[in-house]
Amino acid sequence: MVMVPFTLKHIRALSSADWRKVAWLAMIGHLLYYLFLATGIQLSDLPGPTVVIGLLPLTVPVFANLRKQELPWRTLAIPLLGIATGLLLVNGHEYQRIEAREGLLRYGLGMSSAFAALACWPWYGIINAAWLGGLLR
DSSP: OOHHHHHHHHHHTOOHHHHHHHHHHHIIIIIIHHHHHHHHHHHHOSHHHHHHHTTHHHHHHHHHHHHSOOSOHHHHHHHHHHHHHHHHHHHHHHHHHOOSHHHHHHHHHHHHHHHHHHHHHHHHHHHHHHHHHHHOO
């Protein structure tokens, strides 16, 4: 209840360009993210996309560091290597399960969708935070 007056003041101040930006952010960060994630799970089963989406806590700092380097890459190297190893192990097991070429194509498309979902969410978080930071100053 305390936030409502603060929020209404800012909502009323939004321009049509702001509303377009809000719609664009919502489309990428929510609609496309869940569309890609659901497609990835349907096409390649649950383990692969689940592991990929489990990378979200790491991808946000990596993408943020690419945008505006605040950490030395050495600091991120060991966690990145550990996660890449885990991805290879899980997906290696899944790859062995696939017998037919069609299954491999389906799995590849599913994993591509999972990685597309993985790209959507950090992009959304970083761009949204930067936009809101500029908006609320």
